[in-house]
Amino acid sequence: MSKIGFFLIGLFIFHQAFCSPIISGPSSPSFFGDQKFPSTNGQISFIQNELYENSIDSNQYFIGSGDVFLITIPDDLNHQIKVIVDDNNCVVLPDFGIVNLSKVNLRIAKGMLREYVQKRVKIKKGDVSISLIKTKDVMISVFGVVKNPGTIKLPGKMRVLDAVKVANNSILSPISEIDLRQVLVTNGDSTCSYDLMQYIYRGNIKENPYLYPGDNIQVNNAVSKVFLGGAIIVKDTTDIVFPIKKNETVSELLSLFNATPSADTSIIIIKTGSNTNSPEIKTIDHKIAKNLVLQHNDMIIIPEKENYSQQLQVMVSGEVKKPGIYPMIKEETSLQNILDLAGGTTNYANLNRIVIIRRSKISRKTQQLSPQVPIAENSSVRPEINSAIIKVGVSSDYSIITVGDIKNKLMLEKNDEIVVPKKDRFIYISGNVRNPGAYEFISGKGASYYFEKAGGLTPKADKTNSFVISAYKDVYQIKNIKEINDGDILVIPDSQESKRFITIILPVFQAIVTTISVVFAIYVYSKGN
Numbered sequence: 001m002s003k004i005g006f007f008l009i010g011l012f013i014f015h016q017a018f019c020s021p022i023i024s025g026p027s028s029p030s031f032f033g034d035q036k037f038p039s040t041n042g043q044i045s046f047i048q049n050e051l052y053e054n055s056i057d058s059n060q061y062f063i064g065s066g067d068v069f070l071i072t073i074p075d076d077l078n079h080q081i082k083v084i085v086d087d088n089n090c091v092v093l094p095d096f097g098i099v100n101l102s103k104v105n106l107r108i109a110k111g112m113l114r115e116y117v118q119k120r121v122k123i124k125k126g127d128v129s130i131s132l133i134k135t136k137d138v139m140i141s142v143f144g145v146v147k148n149p150g151t152i153k154l155p156g157k158m159r160v161l162d163a164v165k166v167a168n169n170s171i172l173s174p175i176s177e178i179d180l181r182q183v184l185v186t187n188g189d190s191t192c193s194y195d196l197m198q199y200i201y202r203g204n205i206k207e208n209p210y211l212y213p214g215d216n217i218q219v220n221n222a223v224s225k226v227f228l229g230g231a232i233i234v235k236d237t238t239d240i241v242f243p244i245k246k247n248e249t250v251s252e253l254l255s256l257f258n259a260t261p262s263a264d265t266s267i268i269i270i271k272t273g274s275n276t277n278s279p280e281i282k283t284i285d286h287k288i289a290k291n292l293v294l295q296h297n298d299m300i301i302i303p304e305k306e307n308y309s310q311q312l313q314v315m316v317s318g319e320v321k322k323p324g325i326y327p328m329i330k331e332e333t334s335l336q337n338i339l340d341l342a343g344g345t346t347n348y349a350n351l352n353r354i355v356i357i358r359r360s361k362i363s364r365k366t367q368q369l370s371p372q373v374p375i376a377e378n379s380s381v382r383p384e385i386n387s388a389i390i391k392v393g394v395s396s397d398y399s400i401i402t403v404g405d406i407k408n409k410l411m412l413e414k415n416d417e418i419v420v421p422k423k424d425r426f427i428y429i430s431g432n433v434r435n436p437g438a439y440e441f442i443s444g445k446g447a448s449y450y451f452e453k454a455g456g457l458t459p460k461a462d463k464t465n466s467f468v469i470s471a472y473k474d475v476y477q478i479k480n481i482k483e484i485n486d487g488d489i490l491v492i493p494d495s496q497e498s499k500r501f502i503t504i505i506l507p508v509f510q511a512i513v514t515t516i517s518v519v520f521a522i523y524v525y526s527k528g529n
Contacts, residue, residue: 056132056157058107061210064156065089066136069110071117074126085136096120106132138211142167144219145178159208160185161196163217176241177222184218185209197242200235201256226253226294230302231263250289250300262308271299314412316342317473318420319349328412335403335410338418350423353485355472356401356410357417362475396475419472424487429454431492432461441486450490462495 065087073079083091089102091113099116101109110130117128135156143149146167154163160183165172180196199208222243229240234257244253250268259265268289273279274297284292312328321343328338335356345351403410412418426438427450434455442449447466451457468479469489484490 056106056135057205057210058110059105060205061106061135061156062212063089063101063104063106063109064136064138064213066134067132067156068134069113070129070131070133071113072129072131073117073121074123074128082133093117136213138213138215140211140213140215140217142217142219144217145173145221146219154211156211158211160194160211160215160217161199161208163211163215164196164219167217175222175236175239175243176225179220179222179243181222181243181245182220184220186216186218187212187214195245197256224294224296226297227299228253228257229300230269231260231304232302233258233260244294244296248294250284250292250294251286253294254289254300254302259302260304262304262310264303264305267303269301269303274298310414312414314338314415315417316420317417319346319422320344320420321346328414330414331411333412335412335418338412339420345420348422350421350486353421353470353487354403355419356403356412357419357472357475358399358401358413359415359417360413361399362396395478397477399475400472400477417473421472421487427484427486428489429492430489431466432458432494433492434458443486445484447481447484447490450484451492457492460494461492463492466490466492 063085065085067085069083069085069091071081071083071093073081081094083093085091085101089100091099091101093099093116096117097120099112101112104112110132113130114128121128137153138156138158139151139153140163141149141151142163146164147169148167150167152163152166154166158166161172164180164183175197180200183194183196185192185194194209195204195207198204224244224246225241226244227240228234228242232254234240242253250270254268267283267285269281269283270292271279271281272295275295310330312330313325314328314333315325316338317323320339323342326338326341335354339345401410425441427441428438429450430436433451434457436454439450439453451463457463466481468481468484469491470477470479470485470487471489479488481490
C-alpha cells in the first residue's frame with residue numbers, strides 16, 4: 001500500500017476516535033505551501049446547486065450533522081468541494097484534514113473552513129469561498145397544548161414557532177389560549193424560555209431561534225392573562241386577551257405593541273383587582289406603568305385623543321376608470337361620491353351587480369375556516385349548525401351589500417371595497433350535467449334552459465338542491481336557483497342516493513367481492529396441494 005493510503009487510513013481512524021477541533025493533514029511545506037490545489041481524483045464534486053444561504057441568519061444558525069458546505073478554490077480550474085458535516089459535527093476535507101465545527105454558528109464555521117483551506121493552498125488571487133448549500137434535518141419534539149404532540153422531523157431552517165405551528169396542524173392557536181410568552185426549549189441539560197410574541201409583534205428574531213437536533217419544545221396553557229384594548233395595533237382585531245409573564249409590568253407588556261395614530265400615549269387606563277372584591281379603575285402615566293406589576297384579569301385601555309380627525313379610506317376595484325384607494329369622511333361620503341372620484345364606470349361595467357364588501361366585518365379567523373376544519377367538535381352541536389358556520393367562514397357572504405339604485409344614499413364605512421363587475425355574456429355550469437362549462441346568458445331564461453344547453457342532468461344529479469354562486473373577488477353569495485344573472489355559476493350537486501351508493505353500498509360491495517375472491521383463491525390453492 002502506498003504512503004498516501006496508509007496516511008488516509010490513519011487520518012480516518014484518528015478522526016473517528018478523537019475528532020479534535022483542528023487536525024491538520026500532512027505537514028510537508030511543499031505539499032500545502034508550494035503546490036496548487038490537488039486534482040480531483042474523484043474526490044471533488046462540481047456543484048450546480050442554487051445557493052440559498054442568504055435566507056439564513058449566520059449568527060443564529062448553529063452547524064450540525066447533515067449541513068452541507070460548498071468550498072470554492074480560486075485557482076486555474078476554480079475547484080469546488082462539497083463537504084458534509086458528520087455525526088461528530090466534523091468536516092473531512094479531502095487530502096487536507098478535519099475541522100471540528102461543534103457548537104459554532106454559521107459565520108464562525110465559514111471563517112474556520114476558509115482559514116483552514118487558505119493556509120494549505122497556494123492561491124494567486126482572491127479568497128476561498130465558503131457557502132452553505134443545504135441545511136440539516138432535525139428531529140425535535142413538541143409537547144403540551146398542541147393538537148399533535150410528539151417527535152417530528154423538520155428542515156433545519158425552521159424555527160421554534162414553525163415547529164409549534166406544524167404540531168398544531170399548521171395553525172397557530174389563539175393568543176389567549178396558549179402561553180407563547182414562555183415557550184420552553186430543552187436540549188440536553190440546557191433549558192431556555194422564549195417569548196414568541198416578541199417575534200410575532202416586534203420581529204425580535206432572537207426570541208425565535210433555529211431548531212437544533214434533540215430540541216424538546218414545551219407549550220403550556222396561558223394561565224395569567226390581561227385584557228388589552230383601545231388605540232393599539234394587534235395582529236387580529238379579535239385578539240383582546242394576552243398572556244403575561246410573572247412580575248411583568250404594564251410598560252413591559254405594552255412594549256410589544258404599536259399605538260395607532262389616534263392614541264393618546266400620555267396616559268393609560270387600567271382596571272386592577274378584578275379577582276378581588278374591590279376592583280379599581282385608574283388613569284396612570286408611563287412613569288407609574290414602568291413599576292406597576294400586572295395581575296391576572298387586569299384590563300388595560302389605551303385611549304384615543306380627543307377630537308382626533310381620522311384618515312378614513314375606501315377601495316374601488318373592477319370596471320371604473322381610475323380604480324384604487326380614495327379618502328372618505330365618516331357619515332358624509334356616499335358610494336356615488338367615490339364612483340365620481342374614480343372617474344365613473346367604464347362601458348364594460350355591469351351596473352346591476354355593483355356591490356360593497358364591508359371588509360371591517362370580515363375577521364381573519366373566519367376567513368381561515370374551511371370544510372376541513374370543524375368549528376365545533378362537541379357532539380351536542382347539530383351538524384347543520386356546524387355546516388352553516390363553516391359556510392360563513394368560507395364565503396363571508398354576510399359582508400356583501402347589494403347596491404341597486406341607492407348609490408347616492410348609501411354611506412360608506414372605513415375600509416369598504418366597492419366592486420364593479422364586468423358585463424359577462426355567459427353563465428357557468430358546474431357539477432352533474434353532461435357537458436359542464438360556459439354557456440351564453442339569456443335574460444329571463446331559467447335553470448332548466450341551461451340544464452338542457454349543457455346536455456341535460458346526469459343520473460346522479462340532485463336537481464332539487466341545485467344552487468347559484470355569485471362571486472365578488474374573494475367573497476361570494478350562494479343564492480336560490482331562480483336568481484340567475486350573467487356571470488353566475490350554476491352548481492348541480494350529487495344526489496343523496498348517489499352519495500349513499502359511493503360512500504356505503506359500493507365499499508361494502510367491493511369488500512364482499514374481495515372476500516369471495518380471497519376465499520376462492522384459498523380453495524383453489526388447497527385443492528392443488
